[in-house]
Amino acid sequence: MEVTPNHTQTVTGWAALDQESGKVEPFIFKRRENGVDDVTIKVQYCGMCHTDLHFIQNDWGITRYPLVPGHEITGVVTKVGANVSGFEVGDRVGVGCISASCLDCEHCRRSEENYCDKVTLTYNGVFWDGTVTYGGYSSVLVADKRFVVRIPDNLPLDAAAPLLCAGITVYSPMKRHGMLRSGGSLGVVGLGGLGHVAVKFGKAFGLRVAVISTSPAKEREARERLKADDFIVSTNQKQMQAMTRSLDYIIDTVSAKHSLGPILELLKVNGKLVLVAAPDQPVELPSFPLIFGKRTVSGSMTGGLKETQEMLDLCGEHNITCDIELVSTDRINEALARMARNDVRYRFVINIGGNSSKL
Numbered sequence: 542m543e544v545t546p547n548h549t550q551t552v553t554g555w556a557a558l559d560q561e562s563g564k565v566e567p568f569i570f571k572r573r574e575n576g577v578d579d580v581t582i583k584v585q586y587c588g589m590c591h592t593d594l595h596f597i598q599n600d601w602g603i604t605r606y607p608l609v610p611g612h613e614i615t616g617v618v619t620k621v622g623a624n625v626s627g628f629e630v631g632d633r634v635g636v637g638c639i640s641a642s643c644l645d646c647e648h649c650r651r652s653e654e655n656y657c658d659k660v661t662l663t664y665n666g667v668f669w670d671g672t673v674t675y676g677g678y679s680s681v682l683v684a685d686k687r688f689v690v691r692i693p694d695n696l697p698l699d700a701a702a703p704l705l706c707a708g709i710t711v712y713s714p715m716k717r718h719g720m721l722r723s724g725g726s727l728g729v730v731g732l733g734g735l736g737h738v739a740v741k742f743g744k745a746f747g748l749r750v751a752v753i754s755t756s757p758a759k760e761r762e763a764r765e766r767l768k769a770d771d772f773i774v775s776t777n778q779k780q781m782q783a784m785t786r787s788l789d790y791i792i793d794t795v796s797a798k799h800s801l802g803p804i805l806e807l808l809k810v811n812g813k814l815v816l817v818a819a820p821d822q823p824v825e826l827p828s829f830p831l832i833f834g835k836r837t838v839s840g841s842m843t844g845g846l847k848e849t850q851e852m853l854d855l856c857g858e859h860n861i862t863c864d865i866e867l868v869s870t871d872r873i874n875e876a877l878a879r880m881a882r883n884d885v886r887y888r889f890v891i892n893i894g895g896n897s898s899k900l
């Protein structure tokens with residue numbers, strides 16, 4: 542496709558400029574003018590996903606610098622193109638991990654744009670016009686209407702922001718594997734951004750939920766605030782053994798290298814583990830716990846646009862939001878450092894718009 546960017550809007554943001562610093566700094570760049578199918582969004586909030594940290598540090602070896610991270614974006618529409626009918630100026634909207642796809646393959650036609658082999662990520666992707674995409678650590682976003690969702694009126698834009706990635710990433714496999722029915726038991730490994738939303742969804746849909754964590758200090762909150770039924774410290778053999786063959790499903794959100802072996806032992810025979818985490822090193826997958834329990838390990842990558850809207854609407858109905866720590870734009874690096882040492886309850890959200898109260 543011809544590279545003819547109509548990129549004349551000046552936008553302020555925050556970018557990682559190289560792999561070495563591990564930080565972001567103020568960055569002025571250009572975005573395209575609002576096209577006929579586009580929606581321009583004044584960004585109010587952007588969640589900080591562990592994926593942002595992986596990309597900033599070039600953990601996966603695919604980062605294009607300068608990198609403007611951010612794919613848990615909420616804000617208000619300020620402009621709509623001539624072909625846009627679903628959105629109006631003033632609407633409260635969100636953009637997640639995806640900003641374009643081919644629109645024509647079997648996956649796109651089923652609104653599984655996330656599995657299109659031409660999927661363009663909201664940052665570090667290559668857009669239709671050939672330019673590299675810049676994410677939500679920025680004041681303004683121009684997004685194609687097909688990749689924008691509505692935030693239900695009753696959800697605040699800050700605590701809803703992480704639903705755009707953390708929320709849909711756990712919701713999609715929960716739905717696909719039939720977990721959203723009461724009566725089953727779910728283990729959530731890693732109580733961070735993704736994990737804490739998985740616990741909330743599990744409880745909202747009537748599951749018995751066990752948190753499997755490396756952080757004993759999270760137990761009280763997990764039980765009292767998040768209403769987890771069980772809390773197991775994964776390094777405690779006794780606790781792990783007591784839970785052997787007790788769970789129907791597990792969602793693994795651990796951002797660092799680990800073994801699935803001990804975790805698989807917690808599944809019942811025929812149980813299912815969904816790996817959503819993406820550590821920079823391969824996870825260990827020993828065969829014995831897999832074959833002796835006829836267990837399944839599968840993966841899942843965020844979710845399609847239709848499913849994202851469905852998840853947001855359900856969150857509206859059940860009043861589900863994320864537990865966040867709001868960060869001002871001059872403290873993004875502090876938050877990144879805390880995320881790297883597993884010190885966040887449970888998602889940092891950048892107050893891009895500088896709002897003093899929840900929108």
Ligand code: NAP
Pocket residue numbers: 589590591592595706707710730731732733734735736753754755756759794795796797798799816817818819820841842843880883887
């Ligand atoms: P996060 O908020 O940092 O949470 C990760 C959790 O993993 C931590 O809270 C911690 O839980 C556990 N953990 C961290 N370091 C660990 C270590 N060294 N050993 C054992 N456990 C450790 O991260 P997140 O934003 O939820 O993202 C989690 C992972 O999912 C990342 O790899 C991210 O890139 C990936 N991701 C994938 C998708 C997808 O589409 N599949 C979407 C978004 C994110 P405890 O303290 O409870 O042990």
Ligand code: ZN
Pocket residue numbers: 590591592593612706707
């Ligand atoms: Zn994410």
